[in-house]
Amino acid sequence: MILLLLFIVNFLGSSDSEQNKEEVIPQEELIKDVIVEVTTTKTVVKQDEKTVTEHLVILNDANSPKKIEQNKDTFIDPIIVKENNLYSYKRKKKCYLLTYNKDSKPVLDLIKSKNISIVKEFNTNTKGISFCVEDDSIIDALRNHPNVTHFEEDKIYKASSIQYPISRHLFLINNYLNYVFNSYFFDNAVFRALQIDKLFRYLLGSYNYYYSGKGTRLYMLDTTVDVRHNVVNMSMKDKSCHEHGNTALDMIVNKTKGFASDAKVVVLDGVDCDGTISLSGILHQLEQINPIEKSTLLLFGVSGPHSELLNEAVDTLSKKGLIVISPSGNNHDNGCYYSPGSAKTSLTVGSLDKHANISEFSNFGSCVRVYSLGEEISYTKNTRGTSYSAATVASAILMFLEKYPVASFDKVWEFINANSYLNGNTHLVFKIPFLSKEKTTSFSSDSNRYGLVEIYVYYVLPVYLFVGILFLMYWLYNKMKRRNTQTRREYIIEPNLRHH
Incomplete structure (x- = not known):
């Protein structure tokens, strides 16, 4: 009886072991599942793509079937590898920036004692460093250090994706209030096909100017541009890899735009080819603006989260005499929540559509000083953004700085205000500026106001032209109708005789 019980137990145990043996997943399939899972994680956060790819390479290299056969004794369990890699992926080091007071030695000594590598150091516009660390205790120690004045996590900023004949872009700016040109009847498929808008720009789109920005300097923080006359990239590259910088540059220095x-x-071309740059990267690029000469302007081509460090750097540059122009951002939000547009000394520009209404994507609010056209930059490209609005205003200020090389920020704003009008008591609309030859202290003569001649050219004459075009089309229609009547032939239908 006892032997029978032992036999049954042994039989059941062998069956369970065989069943378990059948359920064991081959290592190759297990590794395949792990790789698929990690590869899927690759699409979670774009900026961590390289890290996940490196994890994937480690799995493929260490745990490939060939490696397992060669190193059975040192085989690494792929489940453990996967968990460790995902943990390190989630715990990837974050980067931070801090500024310190005059006594920076205690802060730097603490950084050094923790074996933290300094990524960037800033000495010109702000005193501080950037670094990467994942230990929360070190982060808290630095954040609360008495010698640290500001402490922020590094952030990402994005690129916010036209004189005679006058370009379409400037033509629309010049006709914000012209309800003949700036109406839906003018912007239709027939007029575009017949190039009627080009005809109007040739006849009525002249723009007289006496200054072209000679003797002025512009620092443009943007993507790399195609090098041309009087244009250089700080990286010494010759070709662009993103159209944002080139489009903004054309709206500044192009002779027709x-x-x-x-x-x-x-061009402070620290913005990557995908149109992004970190906060530490921006501060590093601003370090290269030194010394600041007269008639110098800084144009930001990017906008991002609010940053006290960035706003402080902008204010420092402004105190040195630099005029700073910033886009408000493309988030359809309060512009005071974004930098550098929220800096006190920044001339922040929002975007308008061709009817002088704030664009649906543009940031707005008390931090946005003026608005300019940021849509319909061209027919061929669907390009729009507050960066292009800021570029138009920056171009006008460069022209102004040629006439008034030592003008202060207040004088620059007085010029912008004189060449703008209030739309619906809600926002200031920038028009095409005018600068007289005379060196006046008042900008009343340097404002682009409508006189009797302008009223006739921009209102009365277009109506006459439109009515004339209608009469011409009616005459052509009648002429073709009479010709068809004269050449018409009558045909007599004969009966089919085969049916009779």
Whole structure:
């Protein structure tokens, strides 16, 4: 009886072991599942794509079937590898920026004692460093250090994706209040096909100017641009990898699209080819603006989260005499929540549509000083953004700085205000500026106001032209109708005789 019980137990145990043996997943399939899971994680956060890819390479290299056969004794359990990699992926080091007071030694000594590598150091516009660390205790110690004045996590900023004949872009700006040109009947498929808008721009789109930004300098923080006359990239590259910088540059120095064709442009091309740059990268690029000469302008091509460090750097540059122009951002939000547009000394520009209404994507609010056209930059490209609005205003200021080289920020704003009008008591609309030859202290003569001649050219004459076009089309229609009547032939239908 006892032997029978032992036999049954042994039989059941062998069956369970065989069943378990059948359920064991081959290592190759297990590794395949792990790789698929990690690869899927690759699409979670774009900026961590490289890290996950490196984890994937480790799995493929260490745990490939060939490696397992060669190193059975040192085989690494792929489940453990997967968990460790996902943990390190989630715990990837974050980067931070801090500024310190005059006594920076205690802060730097603490950084050094924790074996933390300094990524960037800032000495010109702000005193501080950027670094990467994942230990929360170190972060808290630095954040609460008595010698640290500001402490922020590094952030990402994005690129916010036209004189005679006058370009479409400037033509629309010049006709914000012209309800003949700036109406839906004018912007239709027939007029576009017949190039009627080009005809109007040739006949009525002249723009007289006496200054072109000669003797001025523009620093443009944007993507790399195609090098041309008076334009250089700080990286010394010759070709662009993103259209954002080139489009903004054309609206500044292009002879038919901008106002400052003779300005010298230095592109702080730290913005990556995907149109992004970190906060530490921006501060590093601003370190290269030194010394600041007269008639110098800084144009930001990016906008991002609010940052006290960035706003402080902008204010420091402004105190040195630099005029700073910033886009408000493309988030359809309060512009005071974003930098550098929320800096006190920044001339922040929002975007308008062709009817002088705030664009649906543009940031707005008390931090946005003026608005300019940021849509319909061209027919061929669906390009729009507050960066292009800011570029138009920057181009006009460069023209102004040629006439008034030592003008202060207040004088620049007085010029912008004189060449703008209030739309519906809600926002200030920038028009095409005018600068007289005379060196006046008042900007009343440098404002683009409508006189009797302008009223006739922009209102009465277009009506006559439109009525004339209608009569011409009616005459052509009647002429073709009479010709068809004269050449018409009558045909007599004969009966089919085969049926009779």
